[in-house]
Amino acid sequence: xxxxxxxxxxxxKYEVIIGLEVHAQVLSESKLFSTSPTKFGGEPNxxxxxxxxxxxxxxxxxxxxxxxxxxxxxxxxxxxxxxKSIFDRKNYFYADLPQGYQISxxxxxxxxxxxxxxxLSSGSKTVGIERLHLEQDAGKSIHDIDPKNTLVDLNRSxxxxxxxxxxxxxxxxxEVNVYIKKLRSIMRYLxxxxxNMQEGSLRADVNVSVRKQGEDKxxxxxxxxxxxSIKFMQMAIEHEANRQVDILxxxxxxxxxxxxxxxxxxxxxxxxxxxxxxxxxxxPDPDLLPLEFSNDYVESIKKEIPELPDQKKTRFIxxxxxxxxxxxxxxxxxxTSKYFESVIENSDVKLSSNWITGELFxxxxxxxLEITESPxxxxxxxKLINLIKDGTISGKIAKTVFEMMADGDKNPIDLVxxxxxxxxxxxxxxxxxxxxxxxxxxxxxxxxxxGKEKLFGFFVGQAMKVSGGKANPQIVNEILKKKLK
Amino acid sequence: xxNIIDLTLSELVSNIKNKKISxxxxxSAYVERSKKSKNLxxxxxxxxxxxxxxxxxxxxxPDFNKKLPGIPIAVKxxxxxxxxxxxxxxxILNNFIPTYESTVTQNLWNEGSIxxxxxxxxxxxxxxxNETSYFGNVISPIDKDLVPGGSSGGSASALAxxxxxxxxxxxxGGSIRxxxxxxxxxxxxxxxxxxSRYGIVAFASSLDQxxxxxxxxxxxxxxxxxxxxxxxxxxxxxxxxxxMYSKDLSKDIKGKKIGIPKEYRVEGMSEEIEKLWEDGKxxxxxxxxxxxxxxxxxxKFALPTYYIVAPAEASSNLARYDGVKYGFRTxxxxxxxxxxxTRSAGFxxxxxxxxxxxxxxxxxxxxxxxxxxxxxxxxxxxxxxSNTFQKVDAILTPSTPSSAFKIGEKSNDPVSMYLNDIFTxxxxxxGLPGISIPAGLDKxxxxxxxxxxxxxxxxxxILNIAYSMEDxxxxxxxxxxxxxxx
Numbered sequence: 001x002x003x004x005x006x007x008x009x010x011x012x013k014y015e016v017i018i019g020l021e022v023h024a025q026v027l028s029e030s031k032l033f034s035t036s037p038t039k040f041g042g043e044p045n046x047x048x049x050x051x052x053x054x055x056x057x058x059x060x061x062x063x064x065x066x067x068x069x070x071x072x073x074x075x076x077x078x079x080x081x082x083x084k085s086i087f088d089r090k091n092y093f094y095a096d097l098p099q100g101y102q103i104s105x106x107x108x109x110x111x112x113x114x115x116x117x118x119x120l121s122s123g124s125k126t127v128g129i130e131r132l133h134l135e136q137d138a139g140k141s142i143h144d145i146d147p148k149n150t151l152v153d154l155n156r157s158x159x160x161x162x163x164x165x166x167x168x169x170x171x172x173x174x175e176v177n178v179y180i181k182k183l184r185s186i187m188r189y190l191x192x193x194x195x196n197m198q199e200g201s202l203r204a205d206v207n208v209s210v211r212k213q214g215e216d217k218x219x220x221x222x223x224x225x226x227x228x229s230i231k232f233m234q235m236a237i238e239h240e241a242n243r244q245v246d247i248l249x250x251x252x253x254x255x256x257x258x259x260x261x262x263x264x265x266x267x268x269x270x271x272x273x274x275x276x277x278x279x280x281x282x283x284p285d286p287d288l289l290p291l292e293f294s295n296d297y298v299e300s301i302k303k304e305i306p307e308l309p310d311q312k313k314t315r316f317i318x319x320x321x322x323x324x325x326x327x328x329x330x331x332x333x334x335x336t337s338k339y340f341e342s343v344i345e346n347s348d349v350k351l352s353s354n355w356i357t358g359e360l361f362x363x364x365x366x367x368x369l370e371i372t373e374s375p376x377x378x379x380x381x382x383k384l385i386n387l388i389k390d391g392t393i394s395g396k397i398a399k400t401v402f403e404m405m406a407d408g409d410k411n412p413i414d415l416v417x418x419x420x421x422x423x424x425x426x427x428x429x430x431x432x433x434x435x436x437x438x439x440x441x442x443x444x445x446x447x448x449x450x451g452k453e454k455l456f457g458f459f460v461g462q463a464m465k466v467s468g469g470k471a472n473p474q475i476v477n478e479i480l481k482k483k484l485k
Numbered sequence: 486x487x488n489i490i491d492l493t494l495s496e497l498v499s500n501i502k503n504k505k506i507s508x509x510x511x512x513s514a515y516v517e518r519s520k521k522s523k524n525l526x527x528x529x530x531x532x533x534x535x536x537x538x539x540x541x542x543x544x545x546x547p548d549f550n551k552k553l554p555g556i557p558i559a560v561k562x563x564x565x566x567x568x569x570x571x572x573x574x575x576x577i578l579n580n581f582i583p584t585y586e587s588t589v590t591q592n593l594w595n596e597g598s599i600x601x602x603x604x605x606x607x608x609x610x611x612x613x614x615n616e617t618s619y620f621g622n623v624i625s626p627i628d629k630d631l632v633p634g635g636s637s638g639g640s641a642s643a644l645a646x647x648x649x650x651x652x653x654x655x656x657x658g659g660s661i662r663x664x665x666x667x668x669x670x671x672x673x674x675x676x677x678x679x680x681s682r683y684g685i686v687a688f689a690s691s692l693d694q695x696x697x698x699x700x701x702x703x704x705x706x707x708x709x710x711x712x713x714x715x716x717x718x719x720x721x722x723x724x725x726x727x728x729m730y731s732k733d734l735s736k737d738i739k740g741k742k743i744g745i746p747k748e749y750r751v752e753g754m755s756e757e758i759e760k761l762w763e764d765g766k767x768x769x770x771x772x773x774x775x776x777x778x779x780x781x782x783x784x785k786f787a788l789p790t791y792y793i794v795a796p797a798e799a800s801s802n803l804a805r806y807d808g809v810k811y812g813f814r815t816x817x818x819x820x821x822x823x824x825x826x827t828r829s830a831g832f833x834x835x836x837x838x839x840x841x842x843x844x845x846x847x848x849x850x851x852x853x854x855x856x857x858x859x860x861x862x863x864x865x866x867x868x869x870x871s872n873t874f875q876k877v878d879a880i881l882t883p884s885t886p887s888s889a890f891k892i893g894e895k896s897n898d899p900v901s902m903y904l905n906d907i908f909t910x911x912x913x914x915x916g917l918p919g920i921s922i923p924a925g926l927d928k929x930x931x932x933x934x935x936x937x938x939x940x941x942x943x944x945x946x947i948l949n950i951a952y953s954m955e956d957x958x959x960x961x962x963x964x965x966x967x968x969x970x971x
Binding site: 050053054055056057058059060061062089091093094095098099100101150152279281282283286287288289 | 564565571573578581583584585587682683684685686687689690691717718719720721797798800801803804805807809810811820821824844847848849852856
């Protein structure tokens with residue numbers, strides 16, 4: 001498929017190859033190998049067990065719920081679930097790594113190859129998933145509280161992470177944006193990760209390489225560690241790709257290395273080279289037996305899988321006749337799709353889709369709210385849409401009512417009554433009103449009749465104005481056409 | 486009535502149950518004797534006052550339904566004990582007081598036992614002579630120049646010197662059976678997964694197993710019965726129906742097939758050991774067992790395999806001792822400097838040696854040639870045993886290739902020290918149960934042991950065989966109490 005994200009140097013075009021290692025925190029009450037809570041924002045070192053702090057003689061015991069969550073996510077990624085996987089120790093020293101090793105999965109991950117479908121403006125694209133494995137998070141080193149010492153908070157130590165490794169199938173910052181959002185969407189539908197990037201529940205290592213357009217061998221890649229927002233990922237990719245192209249253009253060679261993205265300077269800088277790379281001395285953790293489960297177990301979990309965004313999108317298109325674009329917007333966030341489905345229980349689908357993606361999104365955007373915090377409930381929006389549909393109010397009046405509803409989730413039926421906003425649809429009343437308009441504008445009538453048909457709009461406008469905007473425009477049209485013959 | 490300290494564990498239990506002896510009397514007797522036995526350097530930490538208080542508590546509200554009612558017991562300083570210093574005989578933990586209790590020791594206390602103190606051992610259980618302890622070497626009550634064996638050397642010395650009626654050790658490559666053999670006592674390493682590893686300072690996780698060290702086989706059965714339990718805090722703990730080992734103990738081993746592995750007849754093995762083994766066979770035949778020659782072809786690879794697997798796991802298990810969270814710390818200029826200074830000063834030579842070996846065999850480029858290969862060989866060694874156990878019910882071997890050696894004799898020759906574990910190590914690699922029982926004396930008058938190896942979770946069988954042999958062997962050692970201070 002065509003790729004329009006290319007880096008241009010005097011007509012020489014470079015393609016950017018991106019692969020992501022996403023670290024998604026498993027949504028779970030307790031940690032991967034201990035019973036400590038995982039709640040975000042606790043006082044430092046208040047959610048730490050003897051296991052998390054690696055006291056002598058303490059042993060890890062797998063949290064079955066986290067295993068289930070990983071399997072669910074694997075199913076959501078259309079991936080192969082491995083009935084046998086192995087936990088390994090990744091050995092390195094750091095102050096916030098109490099065991100001196102991280103328990104991870106190296107050669108035998110719990111989930112194998114899968115795929116994710118991206119909806120791009122140019123069409124849909126499938127991105128390969130290499131694997132998903134479970135691992136422990138480390139603690140947090142805090143360098144900026146005490147001038148002389150580094151402080152360590154172990155609340156996060158031992159929290160379960162899913163590392164989701166993509167194939168190098170992404171080609172632009174925009175695709176990365178869509179990919180991350182899709183992953184997040186799938187995991188939120190599944191309830192396996194809350195996807196909250198501000199709280200660090202979703203972070204990624206970004207692998208970037210470049211090659212001349214048309215070449216099929218990959219260039220040397222650099223890995224940008226631990227980027228925690230989509231915007232930063234995009235900035236980092238853009239910077240890194242350009243840096244690599246500059247080197248190649250000057251006849252240089254890319255060194256395979258790990259880099260850090262400096263969000264303040266908007267640049268990546270080296271962290272360690274391949275030669276300095278850690279030797280992690282992976283080996284199977286002898287404290288844990290290989291993780292084995294039956295096909296029946298996986299099948300029983302499959303039964304718990306809810307409708308996922310892709311399926312929901314197809315259903316919306318087929319059942320409600322929505323456009324792929326509309327359907328995509330409505331399903332990408334689980335809560336939005338829930339809101340939509342709640343509205344359309346009693347209301348017209350097309351109008352509901354328009355009002356949610358139009359007025360409601362604008363309102364939420366303006367107030368910086370999530371749909372779950374919407375000032376207008378699905379129930380009341382549904383009532384408003386029904387008022388439009390049955391002709392009680394016009395679309396224009398509906399916008400005014402919508403604004404009033406936002407102040408305390410007011411019932412639109414009451415508002416229309418209270419404020420007398422009901423549409424004037426009685427033909428006799430309207431006829432009187434129109435006769436008045438015609439009488440007062442005899443000169444315009446003459447002009448109209450002599451062929452200036454554009455003036456029709458003028459008469460409609462006048463009629464609406466006289467009615468205070470409440471006249472039913474359709475009926476006004478019909479009456480005017482008759483009267484002006 | 487005979488002296489309290491001369492009673493076996495089982496005898497002491499029945500005397501307390503029959504109210505002939507109080508817990509206070511028993512505990513006082515052992516405290517007194519322990520206090521007079523400091524020359525042995527068996528204790529790292531004494532808990533005598535607490536023990537006496539607990540003994541009085543027991544006596545004031547005795548529960549004679551317990552299996553170890555008011556029985557004082559000193560344990561290896563590798564078991565974490567709540568509020569009692571636990572050091573693994575290392576400088577790096579020399580100020581460490583756990584807030585928690587190991588499952589195995591908790592099982593002892595749950596059955597009415599009382600902690601006397603923590604017994605010296607090799608540092609992090611790495612050693613075969615108890616000479617690597619930060620708190621100095623332990624002396625064997627057998628003779629003042631002798632090592633008690635290791636790593637559970639303090640346990641063996643205290644047990645043989647009657648400073649405790651029984652004790653518990655840990656066995657990663659022979660650390661219970663070898664010191665038992667050196668001191669004329671009974672040491673049992675249970676099947677991997679029988680006793681929980683929770684709360685035991687880890688040396689090599691896939692090999693470590695706690696077990697009883699006692700004066701006779703009956704006591705061993707009783708103590709194992711108390712120690713062994715399924716524990717969901719240890720993922721490698723095995724949930725199986727545990728027999729009542731002491732109740733089911735029987736001398737009926739008629740028709741049992743006992744294998745004699747030809748590969749255990751190693752080069753340079755003394756005639757005394759040969760004879761000991763022959764005598765063992767004879768006793769077994771006398772008991773009605775059938776002797777069968779067997780082959781365990783991969784035996785010669787066991788020691789090198791062990792010295793790859795155990796250090797590899799140890800190098801990772803000991804990474805947590807970094808000066809950050811607990812234990813000993815040396816100030817450094819930065820994090821790395823602090824690590825280096827702390828670990829350089831905190832670990833002894835043998836521990837450092839094994840961390841280096843372990844780090845090396847796991848390194849990229851060497852992993853396949855060492856660690857991976859060792860895992861494959863370990864599988865072959867396991868298969869040797871499982872094939873053999875199609876034909877026999879148990880295997881008889883010497884426990885060690887020689888009797889106890891002199892203090893300092895092997896401390897500068899790690900390989901010759903490692904060779905001491907040649908008969909015990911394969912059992913750990915295969916995860917099987919093994920028991921060492923005293924079987925005779927060499928010409929210097931030092932104890933020698935025989936080892937009986939059983940099928941997985943078949944402790945009852947090897948206990949029964951040991952129990953039958955014990956009778957025939959009728960081992961006697963005249964302990965001269967040369968070390969006692971009056």
